[in-house]
Amino acid sequence: MLSTLGYGLLGLLATRAMTGYELTRMFDRSLAHVWSAGHSQVYPELAKLQAAGLIRQTESGARRSKRYSATAEGRAAVRRWLKRATALETIRSEPLLRVFFLWMVGPDAARTYLRAEAARHREQLAEYEAIAREIPASGEAALWSRISLEAGIRLERAMTEWAEWAERTAEAVQAGGKPA
C-alpha cells in the first residue's frame, strides 16, 4: 500500500513519461486544486516507486534529468487504487476552527475575519474559473481534470456564500434577533 502521493505520481506516470521536476510542477499547477507536493517529497518517493518495480527510468536527458514511466505493474496498482472504497476523511480546517472561537474577540473583529474569508474564497474561485476556461474541450483526461476542478469551483463558491451568510447572521443576532 502506497501513500496518496505515491499513487498520484504513479497516475501521472501512467499517462506519460515525466521527470521529477515535471511531476513537481504538475502538483504545483494542474493538480494544485486536489493535491500538492514539493520536490523534496517527490524525489525520494520516485526512488521508492522504482525500488517497488512500479515505475522505471526510460530516459536520461540533459541536466542530469531522469524521465520515468509506469510499468504494467504500476498501471495495475493505480487501477486497483481507483477502485478501492474511499476512506472517511478527517476534516481539518484551521480557518473554520477559528470561527468556532470567534465570539472571544467581539463583533468588529469577527466581522473583519469573515469579510477576509469571503474575499479569500472569492479570489480562489475566480482563479479556478480562469483555469477552467483554459482546459481543452476534448479528451478523456481533460474531461476528468475539468470534473475535479468543478469540485474546487463549487467548494469555493459555497465557502464564499457561507462567509457572507455568516456575517449577516452574526450581525442579526447581535442586533437582538434569534440565530437562523
Next chain:
Amino acid sequence: MLSTLGYGLLGLLATRAMTGYELTRMFDRSLAHVWSAGHSQVYPELAKLQAAGLIRQTESGARRSKRYSATAEGRAAVRRWLKRATALETIRSEPLLRVFFLWMVGPDAARTYLRAEAARHREQLAEYEAIAREIPASGEAALWSRISLEAGIRLERAMTEWAEWAERTAEAVQAGGKPA
C-alpha cells in the same frame, strides 16, 4: 507560535476547565466538523501548553484526572491567533485526486465511484443537519458553533450536488456530446 492543535486546546480551555479526556471527546464530537485529534496528541500538547505558562492545572479529580484551564496569558494568545490573517490553505483531497485519474478505469467503474462519493457526502450532510437541530438557540458560543457547522453543511451539500453533476456530465460526454 503554537500548532493549530495547541490553539484549539487553548480556545477550549479559555471557555471552561477540562481534562485531557474531555478535550479529546470535544475534538471527536462538537469539533469533529472542523478539526480532529486523538488523545495521544492531546496529552503531550497539554504538557507543552503548561510548560509555556498558557494553561495551568486547576484540579486533581478521581481516576488520576487532571483538569486544566487557560491562564490570562493563554487567553491573550488565543485572541491574537483569532486576529491573525489566515494563511493560504494547501488543498489535499484523496477522493478528488482519484477523480483526476478516473478515465483510467472506464465508464462503469467511474460511475460506481461517483455514486459512492455522492452517498458518502449525502450521509455526512444528514449527520451535520441532525447535529444542527440539537444546538441550543441562544448563547454566543452556541451561535458560532452553529455558524462553523453551517460551513460543514454547505460543503457537504456542494459535494453531493457536484458528484451527481459529475455523473451526469461524464455520461453525457460518453454518449457523444461535449463536456459542459
Next chain:
DNA sequence: GCCTCCATGTAATTGGTTACATGATTCT
C-alpha cells in the same frame, strides 16, 4: 469477578514542510 467506560500516558512510524546544498543550460 468481569465488563465497560473513564483516564492518562509513551513509542514507533509515516507524511509533509522548510532549509540546506549543488550543478547544468539558456537567455540577455
Next chain:
DNA sequence: AGAATCATGTAACCAATTACATGGAGGC
C-alpha cells in the same frame, strides 16, 4: 558575465496516526 530557470538531491523538524501499555471506578 550574470540572471533565471531547469534539475536533483539530503537533512532537520513537526504534526498526525497507530499501536502499546496501564490503571481506577462503577454497574451487573
